[in-house]
Amino acid sequence: MRLFVLISIWYLFTNSGGFVSAQSSKVRGKIVENTKEAGLGFASVSLVRLPDSLTVSTQFTNGEGGYAFEDVKPGSYLITASFIGYEKGKSASFEISATDLTVRTLMLITSTNTLSEFTVKGNKPLLEKKIDRMVFNLSNSLAAKGTDLIQALAWLPMLKVQESEISIIGKGGVSVMINERIVQLRGNELVNYLKTLRSDDIEKIEIITTPPAKYEAQGTGGLINIVLKKNQSLGWRGSLGTSYSQNNYPSYANNLALFFRSKKLRSSLTFNQSKYRYIIKESFNITGRPSEIISDEKRIGNSPGLQTGISIDYELNKHNNIGLIYNISDNKSNTTFGNSYSFITDSIIDSVLNTTGKFSRPLFAQTLNIYHDLKLDSAGKKLSSSVNFFMNKPEMRNDFISESENTYVSVQNNNLSKYNIWSVQSDLTLPYNWAKIETGIKLANFNNNANVEYYNYTGEGFFLDKTRSNEFNYTESNLASYFSMESELSERWSAKAGLRYEYTLMDGYSPTLDQRNRRNYGALFPTAYIVYKAGKNHVFSLNYSRRINRPSLNSLNPFAYYTNIYTYSTGNPLLLPSYSNNVEVNYLYKGMFSFTVFTQHTSDIISNLTTVNGPSLVTSRGNFLTQDNLGAYLSFNRSLSKWWENSVYVSFLYASPKSKIAAIRTPSGTSASFSINNSFNATTLLSFYLNYNQNLPSTDRNVYTYTQRSFRMGARIKLLDNNLIISPAYFLGTVSKYDFHYSEFVQTTKTDYNYNTFTLSLSYSFGRSKVSGNNKDIRFDEKRRAQ
Numbered sequence: 001m002r003l004f005v006l007i008s009i010w011y012l013f014t015n016s017g018g019f020v021s022a023q024s025s026k027v028r029g030k031i032v033e034n035t036k037e038a039g040l041g042f043a044s045v046s047l048v049r050l051p052d053s054l055t056v057s058t059q060f061t062n063g064e065g066g067y068a069f070e071d072v073k074p075g076s077y078l079i080t081a082s083f084i085g086y087e088k089g090k091s092a093s094f095e096i097s098a099t100d101l102t103v104r105t106l107m108l109i110t111s112t113n114t115l116s117e118f119t120v121k122g123n124k125p126l127l128e129k130k131i132d133r134m135v136f137n138l139s140n141s142l143a144a145k146g147t148d149l150i151q152a153l154a155w156l157p158m159l160k161v162q163e164s165e166i167s168i169i170g171k172g173g174v175s176v177m178i179n180e181r182i183v184q185l186r187g188n189e190l191v192n193y194l195k196t197l198r199s200d201d202i203e204k205i206e207i208i209t210t211p212p213a214k215y216e217a218q219g220t221g222g223l224i225n226i227v228l229k230k231n232q233s234l235g236w237r238g239s240l241g242t243s244y245s246q247n248n249y250p251s252y253a254n255n256l257a258l259f260f261r262s263k264k265l266r267s268s269l270t271f272n273q274s275k276y277r278y279i280i281k282e283s284f285n286i287t288g289r290p291s292e293i294i295s296d297e298k299r300i301g302n303s304p305g306l307q308t309g310i311s312i313d314y315e316l317n318k319h320n321n322i323g324l325i326y327n328i329s330d331n332k333s334n335t336t337f338g339n340s341y342s343f344i345t346d347s348i349i350d351s352v353l354n355t356t357g358k359f360s361r362p363l364f365a366q367t368l369n370i371y372h373d374l375k376l377d378s379a380g381k382k383l384s385s386s387v388n389f390f391m392n393k394p395e396m397r398n399d400f401i402s403e404s405e406n407t408y409v410s411v412q413n414n415n416l417s418k419y420n421i422w423s424v425q426s427d428l429t430l431p432y433n434w435a436k437i438e439t440g441i442k443l444a445n446f447n448n449n450a451n452v453e454y455y456n457y458t459g460e461g462f463f464l465d466k467t468r469s470n471e472f473n474y475t476e477s478n479l480a481s482y483f484s485m486e487s488e489l490s491e492r493w494s495a496k497a498g499l500r501y502e503y504t505l506m507d508g509y510s511p512t513l514d515q516r517n518r519r520n521y522g523a524l525f526p527t528a529y530i531v532y533k534a535g536k537n538h539v540f541s542l543n544y545s546r547r548i549n550r551p552s553l554n555s556l557n558p559f560a561y562y563t564n565i566y567t568y569s570t571g572n573p574l575l576l577p578s579y580s581n582n583v584e585v586n587y588l589y590k591g592m593f594s595f596t597v598f599t600q601h602t603s604d605i606i607s608n609l610t611t612v613n614g615p616s617l618v619t620s621r622g623n624f625l626t627q628d629n630l631g632a633y634l635s636f637n638r639s640l641s642k643w644w645e646n647s648v649y650v651s652f653l654y655a656s657p658k659s660k661i662a663a664i665r666t667p668s669g670t671s672a673s674f675s676i677n678n679s680f681n682a683t684t685l686l687s688f689y690l691n692y693n694q695n696l697p698s699t700d701r702n703v704y705t706y707t708q709r710s711f712r713m714g715a716r717i718k719l720l721d722n723n724l725i726i727s728p729a730y731f732l733g734t735v736s737k738y739d740f741h742y743s744e745f746v747q748t749t750k751t752d753y754n755y756n757t758f759t760l761s762l763s764y765s766f767g768r769s770k771v772s773g774n775n776k777d778i779r780f781d782e783k784r785r786a787q
Contacts, residue, residue, distance in 0.1 A: 024071040024377075025096050029103035031065045031081050031089070033110075039065015040108060043083040050076040050093055055433055057379045070318065070378040072096050079103055086110055125591020126637050127157070129539045131486060131496045132529050133208045133225070134158075134586075134594070138199055141637075141645065147716060148241070148763060149197040149226065151727070154691065154712075155677060157594060157635030157649050158207055159224070166190070168209060168222045177225040181325075193272060193307070195241055195255055198765060203229045210527065210545040210584060213482040213498025214427065214438050217525040217548045220580060220602075236260040237767030245759040249277035249302075259767075264315040275304040281752040286612055289745045292344045293617065301335035321373040326366075333361040337400075339564065343615055353407070353615070355564040357400025365392040380431040385424075392419040402565045410457035413562045417450040419553065435487040438498075446476040448553045452561060469512065470559030472573075476506040484527070496529040502548070508556055508573045515558075517573045523548065539588040547582065551575040551606055555621055569619040576623045578604040592638045600629040607701065609663060610740065610747050624664055625701055627657040643681040650674045657701045665741040669699020685718045706737040710755065720764075727761040 027047060033040040041063040047056045056077070061067045079091040086108040094101060128135040136156050154161045158168050168174055176183045176190060178197075183190060206225040208215075215223065238258040245251045253274035260267045279300050286293040306329065313323035341353040371386035396415040403409070427440035454468035484498030503522035509515070529543040556575060560568040580602040587595045604623040611618050631653035639645045651673050657666040675693040682688065695708040714729030733755025740747040 024073055025098065026068060026070055026100040027072050027077070027079075027096065027103060028066070028068040028100070029079060029091075030105045031061050031067070031083075032105055032107050033083075033086065034107065039063075040083060040086075041065055043081050043086075043108065046080045047072065048078050048080055050078060059378075072378075074098065079106060081106055081108060083108055127588060127591045127594055127635075129531060129541055129586065129588045129594075130206070131494050131531055131541075132210065132212045132527075132543065133206045134588075136205045136207065138202045138205055141199075147199045147725075147727075148761075149194040149199060149202065150191055151716075152199040152202070153194070153205070153224075155637075155647055155679075156205060156207065157637065157647065158209070158633065166224065168207070174221045174224050175219075177223060179228055180225060193255070193270060193309075195243070195253075195761075195763075197226070197257075198239065198763075201228055203227045210529075210543045210582060212496065212527050212529075213484040213500040213525070214440065216480075217500055217502055217523075217546070218550055220547055220549055234261055234263065235768040237765070239763060239765045241761065241763040243759060243761035245757050247754050247757045248279045251276040251278075266313045268309075268311045270307075270309045272307040273305070275302060277302045279754055281754075283748070283750045285748045286610075286617070286745050287748065289612070290346060291612075291614075292745075293341060293612070293615075294344060295339055295341045297337060297339035299335050299337040301333065303331060303333040305329065305331035319375045321375075323371055325369040325371075328366045329364070331363045333363070335359040341564070341566070341615075351404050351406075351615075353402055353404045353564065353566065355400050355402040357398060359399075360397045361395065363392070363394045366390070380429065382429045383426065384429075385426045388421075388423045388425075390419070390421040392421075393417070394419075396561070398562070400562075400564060407565075409565050410462075411562065411565065412453070412455040412457075412462055414453040414455075415450065415561055416453070417448060417554065420447045421445065435485050437483075437485050439483045440481070442478075442480045444478045444480075446474070446478075446553065448472075448474040450474070450554070450557050452557065452559045454562065466512075468560065468562075470557070471511050472508065472557045472559065473511070474506070474508045474553060474556055476504065476553075479503045492533045494531045496527075498527045500525040500527075504550075504577075510558060510573075513558070515573075521577075523579070537590045541584075541586045541588075543584050545582045547580045548577050549580070549606070550577045551621075555606070560618075566615045567617040570621075572621045575606060575621060576604050578602055578606055578623065593634070593636050595632070595634045597632045598629075599631075600627075602627050602629075605701075607664070609661070610742065611663070612745060622661075624660050625657050625666065626660075627655055627701060629656075630654045645679045647677045648675070653698075653700070655700050659702070663743050664702050665743055666702050667699060667741070669704070671698030671700055671705070672696045685722075687716045689714055689716075702741045704739040704741065706739075707734070708736060709734045714759075723765045725761075725763045727759075727763075729759045729761070731755060731757045731759070 029045075031040045031043045031045060039061065041061055043061045043065065044058060045061055045067045046058045047069045048054065049056050056072070057069055059067055059069070074096050076093055076095055078093045081089045087110075089106050089108045091103055091106050094103065126137055126140055128137065134157075138152055141152075141155060150161060153159055153166060160167045166174055166176065176194070183193065204227045206227065208223040208225065211223050236259060238256070241255045243253050251274075253272070253276075255273075256269075256271045258269045279298070282297045282299070284293075284295045284297070307327070308329075309325070309327040311323070311325045313321060315321050336356075336358050338354070338356045341355075343350045343353070366389075368389045369386055370388075371384065374383040374385075376382060394417050398413045399411070400413075401408070401410045421444065423442060423444035425440060425442035427438065430437040430439075450472045452468075452470045452472075454465045455462035456465050480500060480502045482498060482500040484496065486494070486496040488494045501522065501524050503520070505520045506518065508517045523546075525546045525548065527543070527545045529541065531539065531541045533539050551572075555571045556573050557571040558573050560570045562568040580600055582598065582600045584596055584598040586597075603626045605625040605627060606621060607624045609620050609622060609624060611620070631651065633649065633651035635647065635649045637645075637647040653671045654668070655671070656668045659666040673693070673695040675691065677689070677691045679687060679689045689712075691712040693710045695705065697707050698705045710731070710733040712729065712731045714727060717726040718724070719726070733753070735750060735752045737750045738748070740749070
């Protein structure tokens with residue numbers, strides 16, 4: 001309640017003019033060149049306050065040379081102007097009272113240093129290091145031109161792009177933002193949406209391995225921010241795409257995107273429809289003990305899905321913008337499976353349990369974001385407020401029959417959940433000449449009602465087994481506030497520091513067990529960054545962050561979910577969050593070679609524990625591990641010629657884990673991977689690419705991973721004035737195999753996803769190519785814990 005009162009007071013104060021003075025004026029004028037009356041467009045113009053010579057605001061002139069500074073406070077000022085190839089200009093000083101003022105036209109004279117003596121190159125390097133992120137200037141990449149966004153992301157250092165996941169190598173899955181706005185999609189839905197975006201519309205991609213204080217402290221994966229080109233064209237445009245893929249079964253995906261922009265309105269509409277079919281073969285073996293279990297399973301599934309979203313942003317006046325973003329998705333995953341478990345004692349098979357069944361997981365989700373932006377002045381001061389809602393209704397229905405020589409059991413096992421998440425937040429940005437300050441507050445609330453039902457067939461029908469069924473209700477509230485400051489200390493040094501505080505109140509209750517678990521905890525999450533530019537070609541940086549990883553809502557449910565009568569997994573309502581401290585040191589050379597060394601200490605890691613008791617296999621969760629990591633990764637990106645672009649990425653990690661329980665073995669170990677990507681432009685309309693990736697054998701925590709390889713090749717053909725792009729591709733991957741080491745046995749899992757796939761994609765763009773839709777900054781990371 002106190003937080004709501006604080007937000008209300010803050011919001012009403014700022015909207016009532018607490019930051020915007022009623023006694024402000026407008027200063028306008030015009031810049032011309034030499035003796036011409038025509039204006040000089042895109043000249044840099046600054047409003048300078050006297051007598052301290054403080055630059056109040058800077059902007060570029062419009063195409064006619066005009067400029068206008070809003071909300072100028074009373075006082076003494078002058079105007080300065082500059083443009084490449086011209087001498088700097090300065091106006092006479094003037095006084096501002098309570099009325100608007102037009103400054104006398106200012107003329108810039110051609111510089112006496114002739115431009116014929118040198119060439120000005122405006123191209124940015126492919127890689128840039130900013131204070132809290134690595135920037136990949138996509139518009140300068142030969143390989144990324146004329147691709148969709150998914151194809152472009154595959155060229156970025158540190159990123160791993162798979163069919164349904166995007167991750168930072170060594171850090172796990174990431175959240176994707178567009179112009180600082182979180183995209184509220186996951187898995188195949190996210191991939192299909194990103195395919196609607198063209199690389200030609202993207203200015204740069206920012207990889208944030210250490211998110212600053214303004215972002216949630218939850219998670220370890222980092223962020224990717226897609227920065228679109230600033231297009232001001234009015235009108236509409238769109239894109240239509242389709243893709244067909246073939247391995248064991250055919251799959252397809254279709255997408256449509258429409259964008260509209262007027263002087264006050266920006267809007268977009270997206271629609272995605274897909275159907276994926278697959279075969280997965282998996283073995284699951286327990287060895288290294290007198291009684292062993294050997295199993296094989298085959299799953300055949302299909303996953304049809306629909307997703308649509310609408311985004312609207314409207315400019316009420318020069319100070320206020322309002323908007324909404326709404327996404328809805330409906331996915332229905334259906335799988336038939338069959339598995340066989342052989343129970344062996346002293347190399348002799350005692351019994352065999354065969355199970356067949358059907359597994360369905362319909363998933364319906366909605367997200368709504370409503371926001372308001374208040375521009376406090378022309379210098380960039382801004383207050384942004386938003387309300388976010390998320391609703392998710394996942395259902396898991398598992399009907400199976402398990403039978404052996406002396407056993408026949410028919411079971412229906414259902415897990416029905418309903419998640420409701422809402423949040424309110426307010427962020428204040430205050431840019432000054434000496435520093436940029438950001439501060440804000442946020443309240444998020446989680447509610448999950450889960451019901452696990454276990455039905456046995458008795459000959460007369462299915463009857464509920466109350467000993468294996470459970471109802472679980474969970475609520476959680478997170479309150480957060482943050483403050484950060486960024487400053488250019490000198491031409492070579494820049495720094496940023498922030499502090500975020502999050503306080504959590506959680507309550508889990510099982511009516512079935514009449515068991516309640518309550519816990520309240522708070523923590524500080526500092527972040528710090530420093531960058532040193534040793535010269536034009538050498539940039540060094542150091543950053544630190546503390547992060548938290550809270551358990552997923554589903555993992556807190558204490559009751560069991562079965563895959564056969566002897567095998568089940570269970571959650572743990574007593575799970576604690578894990579905390580990590582992260583340090584990174586980075587060196588960037590000439591915008592093409594990057595080398596990073598990092599260390600990480602993580603405590604109370606949430607991990608799985610498999611226990612074997614006769615034929616029973618039980619997987620439970622707990623805060624069993626603590627781990628220290630030391631690693632490094634390097635990347636090299638360069639155009640070797642006008643037609644050949646190459647990128648190489650190498651990573652290495654040394655892990656030293658410790659277990660709180662004797663059942664989990666935790667030897668120290670290493671992991672390493674490398675990838676080589678090549679793009680070749682045969683003509684302006686035809687290009688090819690050839691990529692190879694390999695993960696070497698590795699040990700991390702109690703898991704040994706065998707070698708994994710992938711190979712991808714393809715082409716891009718541009719037709720119809722580059723509006724139609726045809727992209728055939730072929731992907732080949734290896735089987736995934738892992739050993740999980742416990743004190744009494746080894747659990748080996750081998751999964752064959754049939755990574756042998758041919759894909760044909762078509763994308764067609766129409767309308768005005770430079771129209772941009774709504775790209776509002778909305779951060780709603782809490783919904784990830786409900787999926």
